[in-house]
Structures are given as C-alpha cells and as structure tokens.
Amino acid sequence: MTQINNEPRTSGAVDSAAAAPSDLGTGSWKSTAGSKMASVMGSVPGPLIGLIIIFIALSFLSPFFLTPRNLLNILSQVSAIGVMSVGAVLIIIIGGIDLSVGSVVALSSMSMAWLFRVAELPFEIALVGGLVVGALIGLINGLLTAYGKLQPFIATLATMSAAAGLALFLTNGNPVNGFPQWFLAITSTSFIGIPIQGIVLILIFAITAFWLRYRPSGRALYAIGGNEEVARLSGLPIRRAKIAVYVIAGILAAIAGLLVTSRLDSAQPTAGVADLLNVIAVVVIGGASLSGGSGSMLGTFVGLLIIGVLNNGMSLLNVSPNLQPVVVGFVIVAAVMTDRRTSRKKS
Amino acid sequence: MTEVVSDTLYSADRVSNANGSSAGLVCLGLSKSYGGTSVLTQVDLSLTPGSVLGLVGENGAGKSTTSSIIAGMVRPDGGSMTIDGEIYDPQSPADALKAGVALIHQEIRMVSELSVAENIFLGRLPMRRGRVDRKLMNEESRSILKLLGSDTDPRRQVAGLSIAAQQEIEIARALTREPRYIIFDEPSASLGESETERVFDQIRILRDQGAGIVYISHRLEEIRTLADTVVCLRDGKRVAAWETGDVSKEDIVRAMVGRDFVFSHLAPKDATTEVALEVRGLGRTGVFEGINFAVNRGEILGFSGLVGAGRTEMVRTIAGADRHDAGEILVDGTAVKIRGPRSAINAGIAMVPEDRKGQGLNLDRTGAENITLPWEPSLTTGGIMTVRTVNATANLQREFLDIRSKLDIPVGSLSGGNQQKVLLGKWLVTRPRVLILDEPTRGVDVGAKMAIYKTIRSLAEQGVAIIVISSELEEVLGLSHRVLVMSGGRQRGILDRADATPEAVMALALITDSSDDAQPSNQPGSSPQGRSESQ
Numbered sequence: 095m096t097q098i099n100n101e102p103r104t105s106g107a108v109d110s111a112a113a114a115p116s117d118l119g120t121g122s123w124k125s126t127a128g129s130k131m132a133s134v135m136g137s138v139p140g141p142l143i144g145l146i147i148i149f150i151a152l153s154f155l156s157p158f159f160l161t162p163r164n165l166l167n168i169l170s171q172v173s174a175i176g177v178m179s180v181g182a183v184l185i186i187i188i189g190g191i192d193l194s195v196g197s198v199v200a201l202s203s204m205s206m207a208w209l210f211r212v213a214e215l216p217f218e219i220a221l222v223g224g225l226v227v228g229a230l231i232g233l234i235n236g237l238l239t240a241y242g243k244l245q246p247f248i249a250t251l252a253t254m255s256a257a258a259g260l261a262l263f264l265t266n267g268n269p270v271n272g273f274p275q276w277f278l279a280i281t282s283t284s285f286i287g288i289p290i291q292g293i294v295l296i297l298i299f300a301i302t303a304f305w306l307r308y309r310p311s312g313r314a315l316y317a318i319g320g321n322e323e324v325a326r327l328s329g330l331p332i333r334r335a336k337i338a339v340y341v342i343a344g345i346l347a348a349i350a351g352l353l354v355t356s357r358l359d360s361a362q363p364t365a366g367v368a369d370l371l372n373v374i375a376v377v378v379i380g381g382a383s384l385s386g387g388s389g390s391m392l393g394t395f396v397g398l399l400i401i402g403v404l405n406n407g408m409s410l411l412n413v414s415p416n417l418q419p420v421v422v423g424f425v426i427v428a429a430v431m432t433d434r435r436t437s438r439k440k441s
Numbered sequence: 442m443t444e445v446v447s448d449t450l451y452s453a454d455r456v457s458n459a460n461g462s463s464a465g466l467v468c469l470g471l472s473k474s475y476g477g478t479s480v481l482t483q484v485d486l487s488l489t490p491g492s493v494l495g496l497v498g499e500n501g502a503g504k505s506t507t508s509s510i511i512a513g514m515v516r517p518d519g520g521s522m523t524i525d526g527e528i529y530d531p532q533s534p535a536d537a538l539k540a541g542v543a544l545i546h547q548e549i550r551m552v553s554e555l556s557v558a559e560n561i562f563l564g565r566l567p568m569r570r571g572r573v574d575r576k577l578m579n580e581e582s583r584s585i586l587k588l589l590g591s592d593t594d595p596r597r598q599v600a601g602l603s604i605a606a607q608q609e610i611e612i613a614r615a616l617t618r619e620p621r622y623i624i625f626d627e628p629s630a631s632l633g634e635s636e637t638e639r640v641f642d643q644i645r646i647l648r649d650q651g652a653g654i655v656y657i658s659h660r661l662e663e664i665r666t667l668a669d670t671v672v673c674l675r676d677g678k679r680v681a682a683w684e685t686g687d688v689s690k691e692d693i694v695r696a697m698v699g700r701d702f703v704f705s706h707l708a709p710k711d712a713t714t715e716v717a718l719e720v721r722g723l724g725r726t727g728v729f730e731g732i733n734f735a736v737n738r739g740e741i742l743g744f745s746g747l748v749g750a751g752r753t754e755m756v757r758t759i760a761g762a763d764r765h766d767a768g769e770i771l772v773d774g775t776a777v778k779i780r781g782p783r784s785a786i787n788a789g790i791a792m793v794p795e796d797r798k799g800q801g802l803n804l805d806r807t808g809a810e811n812i813t814l815p816w817e818p819s820l821t822t823g824g825i826m827t828v829r830t831v832n833a834t835a836n837l838q839r840e841f842l843d844i845r846s847k848l849d850i851p852v853g854s855l856s857g858g859n860q861q862k863v864l865l866g867k868w869l870v871t872r873p874r875v876l877i878l879d880e881p882t883r884g885v886d887v888g889a890k891m892a893i894y895k896t897i898r899s900l901a902e903q904g905v906a907i908i909v910i911s912s913e914l915e916e917v918l919g920l921s922h923r924v925l926v927m928s929g930g931r932q933r934g935i936l937d938r939a940d941a942t943p944e945a946v947m948a949l950a951l952i953t954d955s956s957d958d959a960q961p962s963n964q965p966g967s968s969p970q971g972r973s974e975s976q
Contacts, residue, residue, distance in 0.1 A: 308825045310816050317814055320803040327762055327792070327800055328815045328867070329783035387805055 140432040141379055141396040144425070148400060152407040159410055169292035170281070172402035174199075174357075175369055176295045176395075177350040179376040180302050181343025183394045186377050187306075188339055189319040189386025190239060190246035194231060195347045195373055197257035199366025202228040202348035204261045207270035207361035217274050225348045231257055232344020236337030254370075261363045271360040281357040291353050298346070303391035311335065319386030375422055376401050379429040400425065465489040465653055466511070466529070466542070466622050470520035473506055473677075481506045481677040483520070488622060488653040493644065495668030495686065496657045499697055499886035503677040504657050508624045511655070512544035513537030524622075543620035547627040549607045551599045558582035558595035561614045585613045589643045603749070605636035612643060623647060624655040627884075629663060633748030633912045634947075641667055659886065660913065661690045673697055697887055708938060710902055712740035712922055717773060717906035718790070718875045720759065724767035728754045729930035732768065736875065736906040741897065743921030743941075744910040746950045751930035752910045753795055756877045760792030761785035772874065786815060789874035793864055793881060795910070797857075801864040804853030808844070808863045809835035811852050815871050838866030843892050858889025865896065876900060877908045882916065894920060914943050928952050 153160040178195050185192045206224030209215045215223070231253055238249035281291050305312035314335055317325040326332050347366075355361045380397030382389025404425065408418050466488040473481040481503045488494050498504050509515040511522065513531030522529040524540060531537040534544070551560055558578045559566065567574040567581075582595035591609045599607065608628060615623060625644065629637040644667060648654055656667055664671060668686035672679060673696040681696035717738045724730035729751035736742045744752045758765035761782040769776050770788075777788040785792070794800040802811050812835045813820055820830055835848045842862040846855050852863055861881065868876065878897065882890045897920060901907050911917045917924055924941040926933045926949035933949040 308827065310821055310824075310826050313810070313826065314816065316806065316810075317803055320805055321799070323800050324803050325814070327760070327782050327794060329761075329781070329786040330814075330816060331783065387803070 141381055141393055141400060141429055144379075144429060144432070145396050145400050145403065148403055148407070152403065152410070156407065156410040159407060164406065164410075166284075166287075166289055166292065168399075168402045168406045169295070170289045171406060172398050173281075173289075173291040173295040174350040174353045174366070175372050175376065175401070176398045177298055177346050177353065178366075178369060178373045179380075179394055179398055180298050180391070181346035182373045183377045183380065183382055183389045183391070184302070184315065184339045185246070185343050186382045186384060187315045187319045187386065187389045188336060189322070190336070190339075191250065191374075191384065192235065192340070192343050193247065193250040193370060194235060194254040194257055195343065196367045196370040197254045197261065198228050198231050198344055198347035199351040199354060199369065200261035200363055201231065201257040201351075203351035203355045203361045203365055204264045204270070204363050206352070206355065207273075208264045211270050211272070212265070217277065221277075221352065224352060225345055228344040228346075228348025228351065229341050230344070232341040232347075233337065235344070236340030239340070240333040240336040258364075258367055265363065267363055269360045269362045273355070273359060277356050278359050281353060291357075294349075294353070298349075299391050299395055306391060311338075315339065316387055319388070321387070372401060372422075375426050378426060381429075397429070400429070464525055466522065466524050468507075468511065468520065468522045471507060471510055471517050471522075472519035473510065473515065473517050479677055481510075481517070484674065484677070484679050486511075486655075486672060486679075488655060490621060490653045491648055491651045492669040493648055493654045493656055493667050493686070495664035495671040496655055496674065497659075497661065497664055497671060497693055497697060498674035499888055502674040502697070502886075504674055505626065506677070507674070508544055508626055508655065508657060511537070511622075512542055512624060514544070538618045538620065541619070541621035542624075543615035543618055543622070544624045544626065545611055545615050545628060549604065549611055551607055551610065553598070553600035555599060556596055557586075557593055557599055557602075557610055560599055560610055561585065561595070561617060563614070581617070582613065585616050586610075588616070588646065589613060590639070590646070603636075605632055605639065605748070608632065608636075608640065609643070612640075616647075620652065622653045622655070624657070626657045627659065629658060629660060634914065635747050637663065659884070661693050662915075664688075664693065665690070694887055709741060709898055709920070709922060710739070712901070713738045713904065715773075716771075718759075718908075719771040719774075720768065721771070722768035723755065723758065723765055723770065725754065725758055725763065725765050726767075729927070730767065732927075732932050734925055734932070734935060736908060738874075738904045738906050739901050740923070741901050741907045741909060741921045743917035743924040744908060744927065745914065745917045745924050745946050746927040746933075748912065750927040750950065752927050753879055754930075755927070756792060756879060756908060756910060757794075759785070759875075760790055760877055762792065762794075786871050786873075789872075790877065791815075791868040791871050791873035791875070792877040793868050793879060795879035795883065797860055797864055797884070802852050802860060802867075805851050807850060808839075808846070808848030808852050808855065808859075811863055812838050812848070812867045812870055814867055817870055820870075834870060835866070838863075838869060841869070842866050842896055856886070856889075857884040858886050858892075861885050861889065861893065865893065869900075873905060875906045875908070877910075879910045880912065881909065882911070882913075914946060918943065918946070926950050 158164055178199065182192055182195060202224040205227040206220045209223045210217050210220035213220075235246070235250050235253055238244045238252075239246045242249065281289070283290050285293060306315065307313070314325065314330045317328065317330060318332055318335055322332060351366060354365045358365070376397040377389065377394055378384070378397070379400055380389065380393035380395070382393065401422065404421060405418055408421065409415070413421075466486075468484065468486040471481055471484045471486075472479070484503065484507055486494070486507065496504050496507065506515060510517045513534045513536050516532070529540055531540060531542070537543070552563065555563070558575075561582045562578050567577045569577070579595045586593055586595065586609065589609050589612060591606065593602065593606050593609065599610065602610075628640050632640065641663070644654055644656065656664070658664055665686060665688065671683045671686060671688055671693065673681040673693060675697060715738045716735045719735040720732055723732040732755055734742065744756070746752050754763065757763045759770060759779065761779045761784055765779075770779055771777065772788045772790065777784070779785050779788065779790075798804060803814070809831050813826070813831045820826055820834060822830070838844070839848055842865060844859050844862045844866065846859045848863070852860055855863065861884075865881070881897065882893055885893065897907060897909065909917060909920055918941050921938065921941070923935055923937055924946060925935045926946055928950050929952070933952045936945055936949075
C-alpha cells in the first residue's frame, strides 16, 4: 500500500517532526537523555527566548541586576506567586480556571492568624488550620465543578467573593501580627546560600513536574483537559481528578499565604487578592492554553521568571510601579502570539 | 465499458474531446505541493452540467485537495481551470460561489441555536428596511427544502434535528447561491443506508436540473449507483477514468490501491462454545429495551440496523459510557455491575467508539500518549509510567496493527486509517475479553480497512469476543459469524451467517414499532444502577 501522508496537514507535521531530534520515530525506540532534553526544551522555545532577551537587556541597563544578591532576591520575590501558579497551571491543564486563588491566600492567612491570636490555639495547630482552610475552599471549588456542574469560572468567582469577604470579616478588616520567630525566619533565612522560600518553590515545581510526567494520575490531567469525553470513556476518574486538582490548588494557595504572612510578619486581610491576574499571566506566558489540555511546569517556571525579572528590572530602572502592569500586559500578548506561531509551525 | 488506465497524464485534448466541447468545468494539470511534498500532480477533470462525476481514491490520494482547489479554498501551484471555456481562477470560496461552484463539506457546520432558515442564509440574511426579512427568508428556505424533498420547518431550531436533516440544510445552504457545479465531499460518511438513499435522490434532482456534480465517497457501491463518469486518484495523480458509472467494484479498488484486493468472503474460523458476554433484558428507558444476546469467545457478532435503531446507544451502556436501567450483563458467566467506563474496562470490556474525534482520541496529544491513556496498571512500575514503557507499548501496537506513521506526533495529523488503528491499539492495550467496535472503518481508506478487517479476524481467532456495528452492510455480513438486527430500539432477530443475506437483514431492519415481535422485558430482578460517571 502506498504511504498515506499526502494530506497537507499530515505532510507538514511529518516534515517538522522529522527535522526535530526525536527518538520515537522510525526504527529505534530507545530514549536518549539528549533527545529527551530537546523535546522538553522544544515545548517552551518562545517564553525561554523571551526570558533570555529580557535578562541580557537588563544586565546592560542596570549594574545592580546581574548580582547574586539581586538574582536570589528575585527568587524570593516570586516564591508566593510561583507557588500559586503551580495550582493554577494544574487547573488550567484540566480546562478549568481558579479565580479564588488570591482570596484563598488572604483567607488562609487570616484564618491562621485568627486561630492563633483570637482562638489562642498553639501556633503549629493554627498553621495547619490555615492549610486546611485552603484545602476546604479548593474542595468546594472541586465539588461545585465536578458534581454541581458549574462552570469553573462561575464556581470560583463565587468562592473568590466569599473567601475575600470572610478574610475581612474574621478580624473586622484589621491585620494581625506577632508571630513566632521561627515562622518569620522561613522567609528571611537561607540554606546553602539559597532562600528557604526559593527552595520550597523549586521543590514544589519539581514534584509537580514529576507527577505530571510519570504518574498516571498526573498524565491523566492532560487527557481530561484535552477532551473530557475521551478521558471518561478511557476509564479515567474525572471527578476525582478534578476535585484533587482543586484541593491541591487550594493547599498551594494557603502555602503561598503562609509565605506572605511570614514575609510581612503580618496577616493582611487583603494580601494576595491582587495576585490573581499575575498568577494567570505567569501560566499563560508559560505556554498553557486556557482551553485546557496543555501547559508544562518548565514553561510555567519560565513564565514566572519573566514576570519576576521584569518587575525587578523595572524597579531597578525606576520605572513607575503604576506602569509595570502595562508592560506585563504587552508581554502577555507578545508571549502568546509567538507561542502560537511556533506551535502552528509544529503542527 | 471504456476503461482507461494510464500512469501517464490524461491529455487535455482527450478530456475535451471526450465531451465533444469545452462546455462545463474543466480542470487541466492541477498541481499542489506542501513544503516539498507533492499532494497533487497534473490532475485533469472535466465536469459536464447535468452529470455526476464520481471521484474515488484512498485517503490522501488528493480528492480533498482537488475539491478544495475547485472550490477556491486552496490555490493550486500549477494548472488551470475553465468554465464554459472561460478562465476560472477563484481566489476564495466566495469567488467560487460567485462563479457558481459550491462545496458541501463532509462535516456538518451548523449554528445549532439558530433556526433552520437562519442557517441556510447565514452570513447574508435577506434585509428589509434595516431588519431581517424573516418572511422572505422562511419562504425561500421552505421552497429550497421542498425541492430536496424535505418538509423540515424552516422556523425551527437546528438543535435536535437528525444528522440527515442537518445534511439537507447544508445542501440547501449551498443551493441558495444557485450553483451550477456542486462538490459533495463524502456526504454519506455519517449517514445510514436509508438517509444516504435520500441524499442520492437529492443529488439526482440537482443533476436533472442541470447541475454538474462531483461526488466523493469511500463507498464504492454509492459511486456505482450514482456516477455517470468515474475518476480515480492515487498518490495525487489521476490513475484511471471510466466514461460510465457501471464500473465493477474490483476494477475501482484495483485502481485505488494499485493492486488486487479481495475482501474475504470466506467464513471466519469457528468460534468456541464458551460464552464471553451475555446480555439479558438490557434496556434504557426511551432509548432501547429488551436486548438479549450472547457472544462466545472467538465469535464476531455483527450489529445491523438503520441509523437511530439504538445500536450505538445499546453498546454504550455495555461499555459503561451511559447507564442502563434494566437488565443485566454477564462476563464469563458472572454478572457484572457496570457503573462507568472504568468498571467496564475492569470487567474486560472495551469499546472503540464511532466518533473518533469526539470520543476516541485526544487529537492534540501524540499517538503514544493516546495508546497508553486507558491507565493500565501493567504500564506502571511502582506507580511510575516511564517514557520507555509508553514508547514500547505504543510500538507493540504499531507493529501489530501496521500503523504507518510515527507515534510521537499529534494523532490529529495522522491519516484517518492510522488514527483508527491508534484508537484500536489504545483499547487493545487493556487486553479486552470483549471488544466492541462501533463503525471501525468509518472515514478510512481501503488499504487501512483491509488491515483492520484482518486485525478483527485475528483477534477473534485469539479468543476475543467481538461485537461489530457498521452502517455498511457488506462489512457486517462479511465479518460476522452472526448478525443481530435492531430497529426502533428493539432487537428484531439474530441471523446466522448463512441466513444473513442483505435482503433478510433489511427486512428485519425495516420492522416498525407497530409490528410487535419483540416484547420489552423489564425484568424485576434488575438492580438499580449506581450513579454513572457521566459528566
């Protein structure tokens, strides 16, 4: 029989795939580290190139930018948003969206403060309580979308509103401070030269990346976001996966809330509420599609660094803080447009 | 019968001489390549008003590219087209429509929330004093639909109409532009036999009114009944042409694949007597009821019936895709509770769904990822699924199913035949004891079809119990040991291979509800099902 690759779509795809270093192709199916690396990097070319360009430009523009101290500083600055982004990208991979992430930061932080200062529980229990509150909001999001069949945008809009209100209600809008020294030390101490919060961030990214790549339940997320009916007929536990992902996102938002609280030495009822758009920006710049089924941890990390480096660089260059979101807006458009161009070339 | 088989070009003179003049739509030397890959080389076509040209060829032979060029969707790299001797060089589909050339797509594109008439006039609603002239629009729609023999109310919403009715709207939409040349790109792909007949009638009406029609199809029987001339493409070249529609199937197939093929009418090997799947009194309220049958290991049970007979709906409940609310399902003699796809898979039941794109494959992901999707515990070591296992599993299926493509690219870019093989492979990974195949060769070229038939036979010989649903009677009759016929959601009879003639099957398939030979059996012992996993 003749080869059936004459359709235009097919031939294009075959050509470009043949050009890329690939081990899955014709004869040999053995993996090599080199080609695996290439295929991983191949999924984030646009954002990564953007990051490198921004990095080089800022190194020339500001003498303070390319110093170890400043670079570690950037890592600390992005840690809270970064932890939130991990939850957000998981939800976006399954085709959902979580608007409540910022409010969960505030509510879990205020819940911890309330349990510690008002209910006068031991701090360790209050801390776990904060995480439980985050998980609970995630559970509600998950139940509403998986069983209540609400669109995630609507479900999380509701919980966003409720969580933001509760965070203010708990202490009547007053911030709470006076936390134990060891808790504050989390965000002011370094371990082998790297800030602990940066280590936490990288660990969370690494674990999640491993989960998505090697665990069947992680791989299933792509299938669910890509085509839910296909995933369902393949016997994947869709509802369980959805709920799990929203709960994980809630816990991660709560962890981000703890980092913010520790850094400020104060639980602020509006902390993190403004971070929602940054988090979505990170995920989108990182190459995930809001229609679901795509997104990677490496891409998200690059997206996170782009946002972090940009904000840091603009501050060093004395760009008005009010102008910084404008630049972020431009970067989102540029990132998504280049990303779409390269992915169109691929298929 | 004048058969012209040539590997060289069909000369322009001969095309026009054959028709006596250059009247009609004439394409000369159409060529197209994408990125160095030539998909169409020097193709000549001549379409006379008032006739039907059957265009055949395997997937990827260049049929779609040819029709896209004629309809102005794709610009050719070389060649020229004329209509009645005048240069026809469409820059866009709109240009083509202006010149009187319309393409009716294989896939139905409807805005289901709008009315039938609004869909027919979509994009150019008739206006009167700044408002949509609904009266005119509805009247015109009604008369066009009437021409097609349809009595669909133009004011109703498209949502809820049958596929066949939507297909008519699609045709009606093209007709509002009063085209002189109409290309039908596999209109029967999603239709059953009787609906297809209806489309044929409509095509004949259009032909008799003087339209020149190109009819593209995989179903060779259709070409024979409909076409006045037949052109066969292979690898982007015109390889054969007949000045009559009365071409033997074997001749067409030989030209299409470039070699002889005989669809084995040999009986399959005898099945065992061990019952693998038994279904007792299966029913789903308002959809089907009273289904009783058993499939032995190594047996192929065909399901026949018209579209809407309830075959797909019935097997979906066996595979856990939908709930059933009556009856029981036994695998290897043990009753199993099917609560969702997962429990069906665990019971050893796998279903290859009819809708490859919507239900079968994740088109953006690679073939290897799709094949390893059903989450088999055997694919993981210590809960970890390595790249090596994924690739090895995919490679195994690639060899077994003769998938002729790499599997590390998105399945969406594979040909229909390879996609179907990937889908089959995905379910074979679960090592099913019972394999349900719903339209296993839809939108698949002849070569791949043969390969799939061979696979089905060999799986049966290995002891898998197989259920095959197909709208192509020949496929069901050729493959199966026995054929179960449904109509109107009821089982009308099971025929042995020897008795399963097309006439016998159609007689059962046409039984209507008034003839009461199948009693609904709502067995009291059936337990209420738990919530399904349906989302």
